[in-house]
Amino acid sequence: MENILAQAKRVAEEAEVFMVSSEETPVQFEANRLKHIQSKQSTSLTLRIVRQGRIGYAATTELNNTQSLIDNAMATAQFGMRAKFELPAKAAYPQIDIFDPNVESTPIEKMIQLGEELVALITEHTPDIVCETMVTKEIISLRIINSRGGEASYRKSIFSLSMWGSLIRGTDMLFVGEMQSSCHPLTQPKEIAAVVIQHLELAKNQASVPSKQLPVIFTPRGVVSAFIPSLMMAFNGKTVLEGASPIGNRLGEKVFDPKLWLWDDPTIAYRPNSRPCDDEGIPSQRTPLIEQGTVANFLYDLQTAALAGTKSTGNGNRDGGLPAPSPTTLVIAPGKANFDDMVNDIKEGLVIEQLMGAEQGNVLGGDFSGNVLLGYKVENGKIVGRVKDTMVSGNVYQLLKEGIAIGSEAKWVWGFLQTPHIYCPSLSVASKG
Amino acid sequence: MTDIEAVGRQLADAVKRYSADYIEARLEESQRSHITYRGRELESIGQINAIGGNVRALVKGGWGFVSFNNLADLPGKVELAVKQARLVGREESKLAPVEPIVDIVPTKIDKEPTTIPLAEKKRLLDEYNALIWRTPKLQTSVIAYGDSHKKVIFLSSSGSYIQQEWSDITLRLSAVAAEDGDVQQVGLSLGSRGDFNAINGLHQPVEHMAKHAVELLSAPQVKGGEYTIVLDPVLAGVFVHEAFGHLSESDFVYENERLRQIMVLGKRFGDKALNVVDSAATPGLRGSYKYDDEGVPATKTYLIREGELVGRLHSRETAAKMGEKPTGNARAINYRFPPIVRMTNTYIEPGSASFGDIIADIKEGVYAKNWLGGTTAMEMFTFSAGEAYMIRNGKLAEALRPVVLTGNVFTTLNNIDAIGNDLEMNEGGGCGKGMQAPLPVSNGSPHIRIRHCLVGGR
Numbered sequence: 001m002e003n004i005l006a007q008a009k010r011v012a013e014e015a016e017v018f019m020v021s022s023e024e025t026p027v028q029f030e031a032n033r034l035k036h037i038q039s040k041q042s043t044s045l046t047l048r049i050v051r052q053g054r055i056g057y058a059a060t061t062e063l064n065n066t067q068s069l070i071d072n073a074m075a076t077a078q079f080g081m082r083a084k085f086e087l088p089a090k091a092a093y094p095q096i097d098i099f100d101p102n103v104e105s106t107p108i109e110k111m112i113q114l115g116e117e118l119v120a121l122i123t124e125h126t127p128d129i130v131c132e133t134m135v136t137k138e139i140i141s142l143r144i145i146n147s148r149g150g151e152a153s154y155r156k157s158i159f160s161l162s163m164w165g166s167l168i169r170g171t172d173m174l175f176v177g178e179m180q181s182s183c184h185p186l187t188q189p190k191e192i193a194a195v196v197i198q199h200l201e202l203a204k205n206q207a208s209v210p211s212k213q214l215p216v217i218f219t220p221r222g223v224v225s226a227f228i229p230s231l232m233m234a235f236n237g238k239t240v241l242e243g244a245s246p247i248g249n250r251l252g253e254k255v256f257d258p259k260l261w262l263w264d265d266p267t268i269a270y271r272p273n274s275r276p277c278d279d280e281g282i283p284s285q286r287t288p289l290i291e292q293g294t295v296a297n298f299l300y301d302l303q304t305a306a307l308a309g310t311k312s313t314g315n316g317n318r319d320g321g322l323p324a325p326s327p328t329t330l331v332i333a334p335g336k337a338n339f340d341d342m343v344n345d346i347k348e349g350l351v352i353e354q355l356m357g358a359e360q361g362n363v364l365g366g367d368f369s370g371n372v373l374l375g376y377k378v379e380n381g382k383i384v385g386r387v388k389d390t391m392v393s394g395n396v397y398q399l400l401k402e403g404i405a406i407g408s409e410a411k412w413v414w415g416f417l418q419t420p421h422i423y424c425p426s427l428s429v430a431s432k433g
Numbered sequence: 434m435t436d437i438e439a440v441g442r443q444l445a446d447a448v449k450r451y452s453a454d455y456i457e458a459r460l461e462e463s464q465r466s467h468i469t470y471r472g473r474e475l476e477s478i479g480q481i482n483a484i485g486g487n488v489r490a491l492v493k494g495g496w497g498f499v500s501f502n503n504l505a506d507l508p509g510k511v512e513l514a515v516k517q518a519r520l521v522g523r524e525e526s527k528l529a530p531v532e533p534i535v536d537i538v539p540t541k542i543d544k545e546p547t548t549i550p551l552a553e554k555k556r557l558l559d560e561y562n563a564l565i566w567r568t569p570k571l572q573t574s575v576i577a578y579g580d581s582h583k584k585v586i587f588l589s590s591s592g593s594y595i596q597q598e599w600s601d602i603t604l605r606l607s608a609v610a611a612e613d614g615d616v617q618q619v620g621l622s623l624g625s626r627g628d629f630n631a632i633n634g635l636h637q638p639v640e641h642m643a644k645h646a647v648e649l650l651s652a653p654q655v656k657g658g659e660y661t662i663v664l665d666p667v668l669a670g671v672f673v674h675e676a677f678g679h680l681s682e683s684d685f686v687y688e689n690e691r692l693r694q695i696m697v698l699g700k701r702f703g704d705k706a707l708n709v710v711d712s713a714a715t716p717g718l719r720g721s722y723k724y725d726d727e728g729v730p731a732t733k734t735y736l737i738r739e740g741e742l743v744g745r746l747h748s749r750e751t752a753a754k755m756g757e758k759p760t761g762n763a764r765a766i767n768y769r770f771p772p773i774v775r776m777t778n779t780y781i782e783p784g785s786a787s788f789g790d791i792i793a794d795i796k797e798g799v800y801a802k803n804w805l806g807g808t809t810a811m812e813m814f815t816f817s818a819g820e821a822y823m824i825r826n827g828k829l830a831e832a833l834r835p836v837v838l839t840g841n842v843f844t845t846l847n848n849i850d851a852i853g854n855d856l857e858m859n860e861g862g863g864c865g866k867g868m869q870a871p872l873p874v875s876n877g878s879p880h881i882r883i884r885h886c887l888v889g890g891r
Contacts, residue, residue, distance in 0.1 A: 062435060172812070
C-alpha cells in the first residue's frame with residue numbers, strides 16, 4: 001500500500017489508498033436440513049487521487065497489478081469532479097470494541113449445531129414449517145493511508161444468525177423470519193425462535209379489514225419498512241445539498257412529533273456497523289438527527305461536507321465506488337407507551353410487522369405504499385388474526401408530525417437499527433377484504 | 434492482468450486430484466467502468482478490475498463452496514471445498530445428467546463497451562444531462578451509467594471446460610422536481626447486452642422524463658382500492674417477473690412438499706390466451722447466454738401455456754430431485770456466489786388486441802407505465818409504476834402520482850382478460866435474490882389488462 005501511495009504521489013497532488021479484506025463463512029440450511037458450507041475470501045484495493053484539482057478513482061482485486069490501478073485513476077481524473085475536500089492528517093481515533101476473537105475461533109461444527117437447534121425449536125412448535133437458516137461468521141480488516149500522513153486501520157468480527165420460515169396451507173402462504181447479528185458469537189437460538197413462534201401463533205387466524213382510515217401500530221420491523229427508506233434519503237447530506245430533501249432547509253425546525261429522537265451512532269460497542277473511523281479515516285461520532293422532533297443534523301462525507309460548507313460527520317461509506325454519505329447504526333429512542341396498552345386503545349386497526357414494496361413509490365417525497373406482508377388486525381383492543389391482500393399508504397412527514405405514540409421497548413432490526421414500536425392514529429388502508 | 438486461461442488449466446489439474454461426487458470451478462476476470470452525474474455535475478467516474486474464482490464440491494448431497502481472489506494454492510481451495518461438502522453430506526447426491534462440453538464463446542458485439550473512450554461516453558451523458566436541465570422547476574437529477582465485460586471459465590470434474598464472454602451496459606436516469614416542500618421523481622432504466630448504440634438517441638424519452646417529474650407536482654394521488662388496470666409492456670414485464678417468474682424457480686419448490694402440491698404441472702393459472710416463457714436461448718438480450726453457470730446449455734422454457742402451468746426453471750440438482758429435465762437456469766452474479774436458479778429473459782407472448790381495443794370499454798381504470806420496482810413473497814407481490822394515468826370512458830385522462838399495485842398469484846393472473854399484440858422487451862431491470870443482485874435479466878410483454886387489481890393510495 002505504501003508503495004502505491006508513493007507512486008500515486010508522483011503523478012497526483014493528493015492520494016489515498018484503501019484496502020479491505022474479508023473472510024466469511026456462511027453455514028446454510030435449506031428446507032430444515034444442513035445444505036451448504038461456504039468460505040469466501042476477498043480483498044480489494046482502491047485508489048483515490050486528486051490530479052489537477054480533479055478526483056480520479058480506480059479499484060482492483062489484483063494486489064500486484066498496481067500500474068493499471070494508477071493508470072485507471074489517472075484516466076478517470078481527467079473528467080472527475082473538482083475536489084473540494086482535504087484528506088485527514090494523522091488523527092486520534094476513539095476506542096470502539098468491534099472485535100471478538102471468539103468469532104474467528106468458533107468451529108464450523110458449533111455453527112452447524114446452532115442452526116440445528118434453531119430449526120429444531122421451530123419445527124417442534126410447527127412441524128410442517130420449512131425453514132431456511134443461515135449461520136455466518138466474518139472477519140473484516142480495513143486499512144486507509146493517505147498523502148497527508150493520515151492512517152487508520154481496524155479489524156472487525158461479525159456473527160449473524162438468521163432464519164426464514166414458510167408455512168403453506170392450501171394456497172395460503174405465511175413467511176416469518178428473524179435475524180440477529182453482533183461482533184460477539186451468538187449462542188442463543190431461543191431468542192430468535194421465540195420471535196418466530198410468536199408470529200406463528202398470531203397468524204393462526206385470518207382477519208379481514210375494511211378499506212378506510214385506521215390507526216396503525218408499526219412494530220420495530222414495521223418502522224424500518226415504512227419510514228426508514230425516506231428518512232435515510234432525507235438526512236443524507238447529498239440529498240440536502242441538491243435541494244431534494246423535504247427537510248433540507250429546515251435545520252433547527254420542529255418537523256416531527258416532539259416525542260421523536262433519532263441519531264446515527266457508529267460508536268456502540270460490538271454492533272456490526274460500529275467502527276473507529278469511516279471509510280475516509282474520519283473519526284466516528286454519534287450524530288443526532290432528530291432531537292425532540294427538531295431536525296438536528298444531516299450526514300456528510302468529506303466532499304459533500306466541503307461543498308455544503310460544513311464538516312464531515314464521519315459517514316463516508318464506500319460501496320464499490322467513491323465514498324458517499326450513509327448512516328451506520330440508527331437509533332430511535334424509546335418512549336413511554338407500552339405495546340399492550342397501545343393495542344388495548346385500538347377499537348379497529350392494524351399492527352404492521354412488514355410491508356412489501358413500500359420503498360417503490362416516491363420515497364424522496366416521504367410517500368410509502370405497500371402490501372402488508374405480515375400484519376395483524378386489532379379489534380376491541382385485541383389482536384384477532386393476520387390480514388392479507390391489504391395495502392396501506394401514507395406519508396412519513398404527515399404521519400410523524402404529531403399525535404404519534406412511541407413504544408417503551410426498543411429492538412434491533414436487521415442488525416443496523418434499534419427502534420421501539422410507533423403508533424400512528426390514522427393511515428389509509430385499502431383491502432380486498 | 435493475470436491470464437485466467439493459464440490459471441484455468443492449473444485448476445483443472447487440481448480438480449482431478451480430489452475425490453467427491455462432483456466438483457466444478459469458475460474463474461472470472463472483469464473490467465467495469467461507471468460514470469455518475471448528480472445534478473448538473475459529473476459526480477463520480479471510476480474503473481474497476483477484478484479477478485476471482487471459486488470451487489464447488491458435492492459429496493452425498495452436501496455442498497461445499499470456496500471463493501477467492503487470491504489465486505495462490507489452488508489445490509488447497511479444492512481440498513477445502515471437498516472437506517466442507519463432506520461435513521454436510523448425509524444423503525445421496527443427485528444431479529441431472531448433462532453431456533460434458535468443451536467450448537469457447539466470444540461476445541458477438543462489434544465494439545466492446547469497456548474499450549469505448551471515457552470521453553465518448555461522457556459526451557453522450559452530457560447531452561442527456563443538458564436536456565434534463567432545460568426543464569424548469571427541476572430540482573436535481575441522477576444519471577448512472579455502467580458497463581462491464583467479463584470472461585468466465587467453467588470447468589468440472591465430468592470434463593466440461595467452457596470459456597464465455599459477457600458484456601453488459603446499464604443506464605439509469607432520474608429527474609426530481611420540487612415545489613413548496615413537495616418532491617416528485619421520475620426515472621428511466623435501460624440496458625443492453627453490451628451494445629452501446631442501445632443507449633444512444635434517447636433524447637426524446639429523457640426530455641419526457643424530466644417534464645413528467647414537473648407535471649407530477651400538480652398531479653393527484655389515486656384513491657386506494659380495486660381498479661381495472663392496463664399495464665404497458667415495460668410494467669407488464671416486471672409484473673410477469675414478480676407475479677409468476679419467481680414462483681417458477683424450482684429451488685423454492687423442490688424441497689417443499691406443500692409448494693410442490695400447489696405448483697403441480699397442469700394447474701390452471703390463467704386464461705387460455707396466456708402464455709409465459711423464459712428463454713436464455715433467445716440471443717442478444719441481457720439475460721441471454723449459451724451455457725449457464727453449471728455448464729448446461731440454455732433453453733427456451735414455457736412456464737405457462739394456454740393458461741396452464743407446463744414448466745419451471747431448474748438447476749441440475751432441482752431437475753434431478755423433481756425428475757424433470759434441466760433447463761440451464763443456474764446463474765451466479767459473480768465468482769463470490771454459487772449458482773442458484775434464476776430467470777433470464779421472461780415474457781408474456783403477444784395476443785391480438787390493439788391498445789385501443791384494450792382500453793375502449795373501461796369506464797374508470799388506471800393505465801400504469803414504466804417501472805419503479807417490484808418484489809414478491811411468492812403468493813403476494815407488489816410492483817410499481819413510474820407513470821400512471823386515469824382511464825375514463827375508454828380514454829386516457831389525467832396523470833397520477835406513482836402508484837404501487839399488489840396482487841395475489843392465485844387470482845391476479847386469472848384476472849388478465851386482454852393481451853395486446855405489441856410485445857416489447859425491457860432491458861433496464863436487474864433481479865435480486867438471496868443477496869445476489871442486480872443480475873442482468875430482461876422482461877417483456879405486450880399491453881395487458883387486469884381486472885380487480887388492488888392499488889395503494891389515499
